[in-house]
Amino acid sequence: MTFRHERLPNGLEIVAEVTDDALSTSVGFFVRTGARDETDATWGVSHFLEHMVFKGTDHLSADEINRRFDWMGASANAFTNEEDTVYHAAVLPAQQHEATALLAEMMRPALRSEDFATEKLVILEEIRMYDDQPPFGADERCRAAFFGAHPLGRSVLGTVESIEALPVEAMRDYHRRRYAPGNIVLAATGAVDFPALVETARRHCGDWASLTDDAPRPVAAPRRGLERSLFETIVRPAATLAYGVRMSPGPAGDDTDRFAAKLLATVLGDDSGSRLYWALVDPGTAEQASCHHQDFRDAGLFTTQLACDAADAEDLLGQVTEIYAAAAPAGITTFELDQARNKLAGRVVLVGERPRRRLFSVGLEWARSGQYRSVADDLTIVEGLSLDDLHRVLSHWPLDGAGATVLAGPGTAGDGPDPVNPSVPAADDTQ
Template sequence: MVTVTTCQNGVRIVSEHIPHVRSISVGVWVNAGSRYETPEENGITHFIEHMLFKGTATRSARQIAEEFDRIGGEINAFTSKENTCYFAKVLDHHGELAISILADMFFNSLFAAEEIERERQVVLEEIYMSEDAPDDDVHEKLWAVIYPNDALGRPILGTAETLATFDGEKIRAYMAKHYGPKNVVISVAGNITDELLATIDQLFGHYEASKQAIEAELTYPEFTPGEIVKTRDTEQAHVAISFPAINVKDPAMYSFVALNNIIGGNMSSRLFQEVREERGLAYSIFSYQSSYADVGAFTIYGSASKQQLSQMQHTIDATLLDLVAEGITETELENAKEQLKGSFVLGLEGTEAHMNRNGVNELVHQNHRSVDEVLAAIDAISMDIINELITKILLAEPAIAIIGPEY
């Protein structure tokens, strides 16, 4: 059972007691992602995520790493377009130590000038690594086409130009705006105790919001169709095609995930079978859904040699046109439901998965469905809803990004 407790300052503690395990996963979730940055701030959310590991008033970066290694624990973080999460997984009797270190990082990071310079170079290398990988870069180019004038279209990592401007003052100013208690959720799952929850409240439940604190505001950007082609000397051409889709709060969300699985989400999907298995046109071909609080997209990715690119694109188009004309089959619908149920339940076998699910549910939905409720919602997916989504999504004009040799 998931329990939500709101501290006196507005921080929410989401806890799920799982007594049969010996681990605890805890995450500090912040409703701050790259979509809430100004153009000049692009990349600072991700840079702050790195900097919180670079030393506090009482712990060096090395000591933070060594403390978790010493107890056999894991600590990490990630930044998305809508939120940031700092998380740890440890044995249950090390839970209070883990949350105390996370709190130390959250409140007492020094942002020393020499560490900022060192980490700036690390993130710059991360940007270069992404740009060197066309199968990654093509998706960044795609989002720039979709939302050319909105933060959703800018890279989470930022750019070399914006990265060069970040310093301790800018970091603290951004955190003052976005790291206020009403934007923070502490999600903890596993063999937790009342003492651990009291420690979390003691550490996070009493700090005050800065006068600059703001609540994240949605921008409701409009999907922009178009095409970008980046010529590079690569063996393959990398293609990403995206259509406007639904937001994460849409009642048809489970149907959207099921439709993605049918089109290109797994090895039995239509695209995988047609493009790879039947015609041998590509090694990598798949689709995925991206759903945010206000907007969404459905994206297909494939890579092929210059000689086979045109045929791969034709096969993708033909597959989508067939879906629009004929819809899906009853067998595909039932298989998609069972796939969703299986992946959902099997994905909850670790405490980290529960922590992640509960953190996202609280940040985005402020609602926590039980496993049985989710399974019932999946069973309720109907052919009519799927076909409505096919028409709504696949008949729209797409955005396209291509990276590869001249063709």
């Protein structure tokens, strides 16, 4: 595996992790834009634009794009989150140029009014689809409660109202500002012919005008979260189970403790073999009880997800908090550390051998930090984590501290569980 990097004069960065004997090639355009770059007036535009990119350019129809991807046997798709919009394709190596060139062309979409009107209907269906599914909006409501007025509290899809109100002109303006070449990374993994990749990028992206986004810089996210715990409920009479989501502050994407935070979340709340698993899932008490760590550029959080009978929900949320509260004083055991390290190392290796999975690790990391970490680097980090690291994270970021909790279910109500430790300081940038 070798890492390659190149930058075009207009600012577009090209990175690749080259594995000569890989069977496939994955390519993707990683645009540094997402829900946190939106305003009330453009809420949902990043994700809507991601759909519109597949509707064609001045020279290409949507049907042609779909046919060309299928013709090259590509597995192509896109996603949008709070900070990134990613367009990707996995192909056999012989199709590298074709896939890259097509994606590159798509980055300059026509954004036709009639396509915008039709695709708006699809977006509204997507919003309804997710709203009908667990956790029935509890995750988005929880993030809104956790981040308050900060743009990271915005749902990626937007709302029915914000999408219905969005004019096509606002999307064209957003695209012009946010899809400037200096704000995009072209990444590739697998059997990559790097000189050919750079040549394709020169030919298809070299004339993109470099623009400076004159919009104000995004506001820094709150690092320590909430002054006091918040609890909200969503009532869905048709729901069978109740779904709880709890968020509390954790290390941010620029904090080296983010790796220890992920290992800690594995010990406490991995899908199997964790403290939450043995206490709540193995006995059949909860359908799901898990915890993971998520980081943004300047904020991080621990997210706990619970699914259980509605009658048990508040009691079990309380039990989860007690499990977290017990972790710091008693400490994590060496056995738990070893188990979690072995699990994470196994996952790193399994993800590492699939170019289409590596693409996201390589592309997202470069888009965020301008850094590259190989599979070996990741393994070294996992193996180097110690009990001290875990205990430091536990003491800085108590998972039982002030957090936001939202419970959605068939008529759940109440004030929520008693917070065990409601008085975590709320100051920003305390790291």
